[in-house]
Amino acid sequence: MKSLSFILSGAAMLAPGVLPPAAALDTSPPISDAVLHRPWTGQWIECAGAPQRDAGVYRFRKVIGLPDKPERFVVHVSGDNRFVLHVNGQRVGAGPARGDKYHWRFESFDLAPFLQPGRNLLSAVVWNFGTDAPGAQVSLRTGFVVQGDGSAEEAAHTDATWQCAPEPGHQPWPEGALELRAQQYFVVGPGERLDAAQYDWDWARLPETSAPVGRWTAAVPYGAPSPRTITEGPGYALSPEGRLLVPDPLPPMEYRDVPAGEVVRSSGVTVQGGFPASAGATVPAGSRASLLLDRGALLAGYPELVFSGGRGARVRLTYQEALVGDGFRKGNRNEIEGKHMVGLSDEVRPDGGAARVFHPLWWRTWRYLEIDVETAEDPLTLDALRAHATGYPFEEKARVDAGDETLGQIWKVGWRTARLCAHETYMDCPYYEQLQYVGDTRIQALISYVVTGDGRLARQAIEAYDRSRRSDGITSSRYPAAEPQYIPPFSLLWVGMIHDFWRYRDDPEFVRAQLPGSRTVLDWFLGHQRSDGLLGAMPWWIFLDWAADFPAGVPPQEPDGQSAPITLQMVSALREAAELEDALGDPHRARVYRARATEAADAVFRLCWDERRGLLADRPSKDRFSQHTNILGILSDALPAESRGAILDRVLAAGTLSYRDGAGPETAAARGGLTKASYYFRFYLSRALEKLGRGDEYLSQLEPWREMLELGLSTWAETPDDASRSDCHAWSAHPNYDLLTIVAGIRPGAPGFRTVRIEPSLGTLDRFEASMPHERGLISVSYRRQGSALETRIVLPPGLPGEFAWRGVTRALQAGEQSFRME
Numbered sequence: 047m048k049s050l051s052f053i054l055s056g057a058a059m060l061a062p063g064v065l066p067p068a069a070a071l072d073t074s075p076p077i078s079d080a081v082l083h084r085p086w087t088g089q090w091i092e093c094a095g096a097p098q099r100d101a102g103v104y105r106f107r108k109v110i111g112l113p114d115k116p117e118r119f120v121v122h123v124s125g126d127n128r129f130v131l132h133v134n135g136q137r138v139g140a141g142p143a144r145g146d147k148y149h150w151r152f153e154s155f156d157l158a159p160f161l162q163p164g165r166n167l168l169s170a171v172v173w174n175f176g177t178d179a180p181g182a183q184v185s186l187r188t189g190f191v192v193q194g195d196g197s198a199e200e201a202a203h204t205d206a207t208w209q210c211a212p213e214p215g216h217q218p219w220p221e222g223a224l225e226l227r228a229q230q231y232f233v234v235g236p237g238e239r240l241d242a243a244q245y246d247w248d249w250a251r252l253p254e255t256s257a258p259v260g261r262w263t264a265a266v267p268y269g270a271p272s273p274r275t276i277t278e279g280p281g282y283a284l285s286p287e288g289r290l291l292v293p294d295p296l297p298p299m300e301y302r303d304v305p306a307g308e309v310v311r312s313s314g315v316t317v318q319g320g321f322p323a324s325a326g327a328t329v330p331a332g333s334r335a336s337l338l339l340d341r342g343a344l345l346a347g348y349p350e351l352v353f354s355g356g357r358g359a360r361v362r363l364t365y366q367e368a369l370v371g372d373g374f375r376k377g378n379r380n381e382i383e384g385k386h387m388v389g390l391s392d393e394v395r396p397d398g399g400a401a402r403v404f405h406p407l408w409w410r411t412w413r414y415l416e417i418d419v420e421t422a423e424d425p426l427t428l429d430a431l432r433a434h435a436t437g438y439p440f441e442e443k444a445r446v447d448a449g450d451e452t453l454g455q456i457w458k459v460g461w462r463t464a465r466l467c468a469h470e471t472y473m474d475c476p477y478y479e480q481l482q483y484v485g486d487t488r489i490q491a492l493i494s495y496v497v498t499g500d501g502r503l504a505r506q507a508i509e510a511y512d513r514s515r516r517s518d519g520i521t522s523s524r525y526p527a528a529e530p531q532y533i534p535p536f537s538l539l540w541v542g543m544i545h546d547f548w549r550y551r552d553d554p555e556f557v558r559a560q561l562p563g564s565r566t567v568l569d570w571f572l573g574h575q576r577s578d579g580l581l582g583a584m585p586w587w588i589f590l591d592w593a594a595d596f597p598a599g600v601p602p603q604e605p606d607g608q609s610a611p612i613t614l615q616m617v618s619a620l621r622e623a624a625e626l627e628d629a630l631g632d633p634h635r636a637r638v639y640r641a642r643a644t645e646a647a648d649a650v651f652r653l654c655w656d657e658r659r660g661l662l663a664d665r666p667s668k669d670r671f672s673q674h675t676n677i678l679g680i681l682s683d684a685l686p687a688e689s690r691g692a693i694l695d696r697v698l699a700a701g702t703l704s705y706r707d708g709a710g711p712e713t714a715a716a717r718g719g720l721t722k723a724s725y726y727f728r729f730y731l732s733r734a735l736e737k738l739g740r741g742d743e744y745l746s747q748l749e750p751w752r753e754m755l756e757l758g759l760s761t762w763a764e765t766p767d768d769a770s771r772s773d774c775h776a777w778s779a780h781p782n783y784d785l786l787t788i789v790a791g792i793r794p795g796a797p798g799f800r801t802v803r804i805e806p807s808l809g810t811l812d813r814f815e816a817s818m819p820h821e822r823g824l825i826s827v828s829y830r831r832q833g834s835a836l837e838t839r840i841v842l843p844p845g846l847p848g849e850f851a852w853r854g855v856t857r858a859l860q861a862g863e864q865s866f867r868m869e
């Protein structure tokens with residue numbers, strides 16, 4: 047048998063892997079009042095005899111006749127787990143966006159552009175991945191539903207006039223994730239298998255008769271859907287599972303053509319120029335081939351493989367962020383020698399037909415894509431490999447320019463990271479989990495506010511966490527999710543998210559609606575406060591940071607809790623909540639929060655301050671110390687104002703956690719030093735610099751990101767470890783936020799960003815230009831050093847006043863352009 051191997055590289059491409067700007071257009075049509083407030087006429091439908099919850103892929107179709115091409119034909123569509131809708135063979139859209147049982151999303155589409163006079167084919171592929179479904183996928187029962195918006199669209203209602211057929215040719219393939227799951231936590235769903243001999247290649251062809259033929263049978267209705275906002279009828283009792291429908295508040299996700307990559311290594315086959323975009327590659331009969339592709343930068347998208355011939359062959363596509371060596375070590379991501387692929391795989395079994403297409407149902411994440419081929423008696427031609435990028439349609443409106451190439455790269459890589467982790471929810475990572483965790487999402491939302499000015503995805507997240515709350519008060523750590531997980535400190539960060547939204551978005555009614563949930567969270571924590579003021583032992587996972595000295599991310603505690611950093615997180619949340627209550631809620635509760643915050647902060651200083659080291663210890667026994675506790679002590683005002691600067695000096699002197707530290711066996715605690723903050727928690731270190739007016743030191747703290755650039759990462763990694771699982775974690779993308787808020791110094795001057803305060807911290811830079819979107823328009827700044835003076839040009843949008851501060855001097859700012867010199 048012959049051996050074949052080739053790899054694609056994006057190194058020669060223009061800006062490989064960068065997602066171009068995409069206007070965040072809300073293209074969803076208006077929804078009629080009847081759809082939102084009355085029981086639907088369209089029914090949930092399923093295939094006759096199909097299992098309700100087991101894995102399966104199904105096709106639904108209906109032919110409707112129209113006398114003329116309509117100007118408007120709006121339908122509302124949902125499914126379980128998911129669907130892709132086509133009209134006359136053209137892709138219309140997909141969904142539903144993830145939610146939960148009582149907030150099950152439906153998508154709205156105007157089909158008019160796809161319709162024609164006469165007979166039209168409405169068709170959908172619907173799938174349920176069963177027990178292999180993604181960890182973020184809530185599921186109740188396989189089904190599909192279409193509701194027309196009004197009388198003109200009644201013909202589209204799902205009922206027994208629709209037809210259904212199983213699709214045995216395209217099925218989930220759990221084997222495609224087995225090798226990866228044996229080594230890493232991986233919960234994004236199974237691989238998929240295309241068996242071309244069993245696939246219905248005529249699914250898009252208009253049937254000659256309305257009667258079911260072949261595999262097709264009449265669909266089986268099993269219940270009337272109910273909108274959550276129903277005001278007529280018995281509501282959820284009409285739905286067998288009690289599932290309540292809500293409109294998807296987000297714009298459609300992108301589906302945009304991008305390059306798949308270039309060949310960088312091959313064996314056993316002659317690769318023609320232009321492959322895979324415009325030229326094919328033929329694998330001879332009776333041979334084996336292994337093809338590895340490199341885009342040069344990470345992508346979240348749908349691969350599309352076009353192939354011909356090759357009856358009896360097997361093709362495997364495997365996707366990964368990076369190639370690995372022994373022990374899952376990655377090294378320089380640009381280097382491939384001596385490394386191999388361990389990743390999620392799909393399988394294709396050709397039937398000998400021409401121009402067959404494999405397109406997975408769910409998107410993949412890859413920089414490297416390996417294609418393994420084993421042919422039988424016929425050669426197989428790989429005609430093309432295409433890719434379609436997907437993600438939330440954020441538009442990059444902010445910019446920074448310092449004339450510094452490395453800072454420019456840090457910005458670009460950070461924005462790519464943030465974009466790849468933003469879809470119909472925020473996601474911790476696009477490859478391994480695709481789950482919306484509070485700790486990650488708080489940082490992602492802030493990046494979204496300042497880079498795009500779009501707060502819709504953040505609203506979705508804040509509301510999701512509110513809906514996730516347990517009966518005893520705390521939120522889930524990640525939501526939506528099929529299985530609950532609880533990290534109590536993340537509930538405190540959710541309170542912080544509400545406070546962040548209050549600062550950046552002018553929507554007080556939305557913030558006010560979150561206050562009841564925030565109260566249950568804080569009541570839960572106050573119920574765990576000991577008589578000495580510290581938090582006692584708490585159930586669930588007390589995660590703080592993936593620091594080398596924190597087993598499973600949990601900081602040191604005494605047998606009855608008494609964790610200084612977790613107590614300080616509560617202090618910060620109480621003080622943030624007090625501001626919200628004063629402004630929008632209950633002033634009495636605000637006073638209680640401040641009193642309890644002071645009590646807890648005083649307890650941390652009294653019980654955990656170590657006079658000899660001049661630092662807060664992680665617990666009263668004073669045997670462990672960390673950057674985390676002292677950063678939080680500064681942020682929560684638990685430390686005397688006069689000593690905070692010296693404490694921050696000691697925190698900074700401990701250095702940064704690098705790849706070398708992450709891979710080493712000796713911890714900071716073993717050396718008697720400070721446990722170092724990871725990429726994630728350095729976000730809070732930046733806030734400490736900002737709080738103490740030491741933003742000029744910020745740029746020197748970017749060494750970990752410079753190190754990642756040197757290692758060839760195209761997105762920011764989860765942790766500083768050469769065997770770090772995820773190469774794309776948006777909690778590490780906070781330099782994009784910091785460059786705008788610390789270096790450029792653009793920050794809200796009042797709740798709702800109704801005024802702006804600009805206080806730059808240029809460090810060693812001689813010039814810096816930046817812009818940040820605001821609900822009223824764009825804020826632009828330009829700074830030039832002239833000796834000890836600062837030449838400044840600022841443009842504020844209409845209706846936005848503010849102030850500028852520099853070296854203790856402030857001056858008023860007005861809407862419009864202004865230039866001045868500060869000595």
